Amino acid sequence: MSAGAAGLRAAVLGTGSWGTTFGAVLADAGCEVALWGRDAATCEAITQEHRNERYLPGIDLPEGMTASTDARAVLDGADLVAIAIPSQSVRATLEPLREHFPAGAVAVSLMKGVELATDRRMSQVVAEALGLPAEQVAVVSGPNLAREIAERQPTATVVASTSPETAALVARACASAYFRPYTNDDVVGVELCGAVKNVIALAVGISQGRGLGYNTMATVITRGLVEISRLGLALGAQPATFPGLAGLGDLMATCASPDSRNHSLGVHLGRGMTLAEALEATGGTAEGVKSSRSVLELARSVGVEMPITAAVVQVLHEGLPVEELAPLLLSRPHKAERV
Numbered sequence: 001m002s003a004g005a006a007g008l009r010a011a012v013l014g015t016g017s018w019g020t021t022f023g024a025v026l027a028d029a030g031c032e033v034a035l036w037g038r039d040a041a042t043c044e045a046i047t048q049e050h051r052n053e054r055y056l057p058g059i060d061l062p063e064g065m066t067a068s069t070d071a072r073a074v075l076d077g078a079d080l081v082a083i084a085i086p087s088q089s090v091r092a093t094l095e096p097l098r099e100h101f102p103a104g105a106v107a108v109s110l111m112k113g114v115e116l117a118t119d120r121r122m123s124q125v126v127a128e129a130l131g132l133p134a135e136q137v138a139v140v141s142g143p144n145l146a147r148e149i150a151e152r153q154p155t156a157t158v159v160a161s162t163s164p165e166t167a168a169l170v171a172r173a174c175a176s177a178y179f180r181p182y183t184n185d186d187v188v189g190v191e192l193c194g195a196v197k198n199v200i201a202l203a204v205g206i207s208q209g210r211g212l213g214y215n216t217m218a219t220v221i222t223r224g225l226v227e228i229s230r231l232g233l234a235l236g237a238q239p240a241t242f243p244g245l246a247g248l249g250d251l252m253a254t255c256a257s258p259d260s261r262n263h264s265l266g267v268h269l270g271r272g273m274t275l276a277e278a279l280e281a282t283g284g285t286a287e288g289v290k291s292s293r294s295v296l297e298l299a300r301s302v303g304v305e306m307p308i309t310a311a312v313v314q315v316l317h318e319g320l321p322v323e324e325l326a327p328l329l330l331s332r333p334h335k336a337e338r339v
Helices: 017-028 040-049 071-075 087-100 122-130 146-150 164-174 187-209 214-234 245-256 261-270 275-282 288-301 307-317 322-329
Strands: 009-013 032-036 066-068 080-083 106-109 137-141 155-160 179-184
Touching (some): 009 017, 009 071, 017 080, 017 164, 032 071, 071 087, 122 137, 137 187, 164 179, 187 245, 187 307, 214 322, 261 275, 288 307, 307 322
Parallel strands (some): 009 032, 009 080, 080 106
Antiparallel strands (some): 137 155
């Protein structure tokens, strides 16, 4: 237990794998933690049995952590509110809770996506839906595979906010012996890394599902980082973010791990499943499926070419056969390598 977090009350909206895991992180760091979810049985199991067998089978959760379907009760008196719900549902879920959001509380976005139709990053959606200034919002991103963290394996993450005080508060609330937060003021870069890496992981998964090897994986990851960097720089991100934990670190973990839903879904597609079949086989939310289109729209709006992202969109949403993905990735004009 961290003495620095003692006395802080934290609410977590979402009882999926990442929401439950981050709630456990906060509890282990010394916070009083309550989760909100829609499924009463899941909430009861978290509170009474200290388990979430649907999303984290076999994992023992902190005994003091509770969960409820009553969002107002969960939010009451919270110092920080972590939000871990599907990115395309954020606005609709949060707007009805706006009047119940605790005055002065920090909102922490755990989502990695870009909103369809608006091309807004998740911190922007959270701020708009809850009526908060940017300095009252933070984002957490990095190589954060939920299962490994729930098992208390050592990892580091990035807490980004335009306010150093807000970032420091969130970092203090989640720091523990196995979870090491670093603060950052590059919210744009951190969020774009988190959103686009899911799309690149889909491309890697599709390639591996087709039986392609490590050369292809390395190529897609490396050129994927270039796409992330170009988009981020065009939108004002800081160059130092991309080779860091939120950039390369998260990209590597998501593209390589079988615990990554985006990677796993890509593998299923590469092996011949339809998108509907792959989504069912993967379970949970693979954010890259929907965010791929909004990321591509955002890139086009600022004149940035993203060939890997465009190819993934074609496979997922425009009927491109998966066997044509790899040749499409290498069909670019010959030129010198540039980042």
